[in-house]
Amino acid sequence: MDPLLEVNGIVKAFETRGERGQRGRVVAVDGVSFDVERREILGLVGESGSGKTTLVRCLVRLVEPDAGSATFDHMSIFDARAAELRRIRQRMQLIYQDPYSSLNPTLSVGETIAEPARVHGLVRGREQERALVGDLLTSVGLNPADATRRPRELSGGQRQRVAIARGLALEPELLIADEAVSALDVSVQAQILNLFADLAEKRQLTMILVSHQLAVIAQLAHRVAIMYLGRIVEIGSTVDVFKRPRHPYTAMLLAAHPDVANPRRSRTPVAQGELAEMGEAGVGCRFRDRCPMAQALCAEVDPPPVTLQDGHLAWCHFGADVPEAGE
Amino acid sequence: MIAHGGPAGQPAEKARDGVLVDVRNLTVTFPTPGGTIRPVAKVSFTVTHGRTLGIVGESGSGKSMTLRAMLDLVPPPGRIEEGQVVFDGRDLLRLPEKDRRSIRGREIGIIFQDPMASLNPVLTVGDQLSELLRAKAGLGRRAAWARAGELLDRVGIRAANSRLRSYPHQFSGGMAQRVMIAMALGAGPRLLLADEPTTALDVSVQDQVLALLEDLRIETTMSMIIVSHDIGVIARACDDVAVMYAGMLLERGAVAEVLRRPRHPYTKMLLSTVPTLEPNVDRRRLETIVGQLPDLATLTHGCPFAPRCAFARAECAALDVSLDTEPHASACPYV
């Protein structure tokens, strides 16, 4: 297979200052590796503190990682200098979460979309710009006449469509959506998810879909990677991972997710404990404090990846023993 | 205080059996440059003793404003145009402010979405809790502190007594929300109002908080009203559900009923747009509702959902929107 994106061992830590002035170090991303095949949609799931946003920012170099490598179409992302980085960025776009702050309030919709194309030389002259803007607005389900409007006149869903149109202006091959639907109403979410599916098909896009909402991942992603406290704990096809999770955290997430079709009223929570404080990278499994299956081994040895099926891995000493849902 | 005067302090009518809260025709108006809008329009529902009602809706549905209106906390220039909120036989909206305030803290508890914004950052959690207990439950200093520790323990905070000396920012989101719940429970309320209580929390923590609420409800026979845009939360935590759209109540009934056999077109269509945990191997698209949520200022007569409704007909534009009288009630007479 010839993956479009290959990520290897990314590490990113931040210095922190405690209340009494103590210096600390938080390892937001602790050695993450994965590949993304062409035209696939990879889901990246994690709750707060999982490191997924930091990881994505490293990939687009909004933040420089401390260690690790990543290649886009065999070109190194982290070694790329200005001109090459520009070229890579053109092919790899990011859609942000908050439709209310991801658009420049002083620019019109048309200008927001046209500017990247103009700057990168993909269009020349007013006519071409207008045509491009019109095309893109239509392809995201908006009216070309909206090009003259300002972001403040648009609803959250409409703004997100504009953000997507802007992301597509450079005709990228890889689209990373960072919680792109989390801030939207339910009915609007459905529209945007369908839009992503349509665009991915029509434009042969590869996508990384970052979300804490498992249902969104289930709807769109071919494969999914589950992150916890800076590491990937399980990865595999969506069907495999969701139907037969092999990491206790994945199982916990799936069980904790409210299911409208089968409402579960119970006084007993599925999850134990709270997210541990992210700290120095220690040894051992980071989930052990909350894991129902934890044993002494988990504190001493980093869990190795256990291959369960084709492409389905779980980082757990007891991955094969995770009970079926309902057992 | 309510816009139209009414005889203050007199009970509206004798409380109906088993009904703790009876909201009737609650209407809130709000002047805007584009005209006067009604974020809450003739909303009526009841909450029975010991049961939980969920109010679900998208942006602009009026669900949060309904909660505020119940407590007469509508921000100016909005005001309550009409309606009654009968709590235990007394209409809250027509009571003198003093009485209302005493009910608000003692018999009705409230928790909001962002615990960090609701807790005082410069006081310890113990101070805030015990101050509340002294004021509302009339406890003495020592007794209040002890009770505060008990409450923290009850809401699942480990090492409760030492955590009393912690400040809000030292708690994680889920823990802070538990502190909020402890504060709301302080004086032993009979009704708990929760406005998007888990929206800011991670899924696993959300599950814990909802389980806690369920546990408390069973133990104290407290009633709850939970407002959320997340249908899953309502499904997990509520007995009954009311569906709001553009300020109006469109469907109301038992949760299991409404979710499995929705009557109103909006509810039907809304439920079909929600993605499930079932992996989408066939690459199917989700059902969607055409159009967008309405701008309250441009609403015209009739059913607000008609422009987007797959079952709309000419009569919908002249419809007087109100729920029928079935136990599982819908505001749509045609579907």
Add this chain to the structure above:
Amino acid sequence: MKAPAVAQPGRLGRSIPWAWRDGARLSLVIGLTIVLGMYVVGLVAPLLGIGDPLKLDYDAALLAPSVAHPFGTDNLGRDMLVRVVYGTRVDLTLGFVTATCSMLLGMALGVYAGYFGGIRESLIMRTVDAVLSLPFLVLVLAIVAAVGPGLVGVYVAIIAVSWAIYARISYAQMLVLREKQFILAARTLAFGDARIVFKHALPNIFGPNIAWLISDIIANILGLAILSYLGVGIQPPDPEWGALIADGQTYLRTAWWISTIPGLVLVVVGIGFLLIGDWFTTRLAGNAVARR
């Protein structure tokens, strides 16, 4: 009969003239009328032929306000109205120019410091701290003492001191903006730094800067007035409000109009600017809310 779902907006909304529509707009209209009115009159004064501010007429000295001399005359017989009007040119021009130059300079430095960070940030912001920690007037006097009396010195001194607040305002705004998703988007779209700073950041930083600008204009005019009063600003016999006030000091009991009227004019102009500032900050706050 069913009541409409939405109350119809009052008819009054359509027949109220634009200027009176709401309190803030009224402020704008009155403020602009005062300020622009005075400035325009001052600028075209030579063309209007109202008189010569420097013309001496010992026979007409110390005359109280009358039809012939609406603001009276001073001890050298010069018509006060004419002198006040000519003084407008000096004062308002200085106000506008110094404030605008300070703002542009301050914004440039503040944004630069905020966007790039590092040593540039430290250098610029520590300088800002130093400038701001010293009293405005003391610094201005020091600079004027170095440069020498006269209008040029005043311009230089005021700008050299006023830019710092704009720098701080812009720096703070830039820190917030840096993390805004549309700025991050500009970076992932591989826009150059210059484009990000000028096209994306700056337009969003103007707001608070202009709010400050409006009150800064008045502060600067007052600064000039004080300096002229002290004798180190504009040099006699050129008219300027502060100088006029100084001239009339000895005659406060006998010819009160020489000091008082320029003082009142100063106050009225100040009110004009305050009203404009009021409108602006209301609009700024309104925009911030409407954004959601």
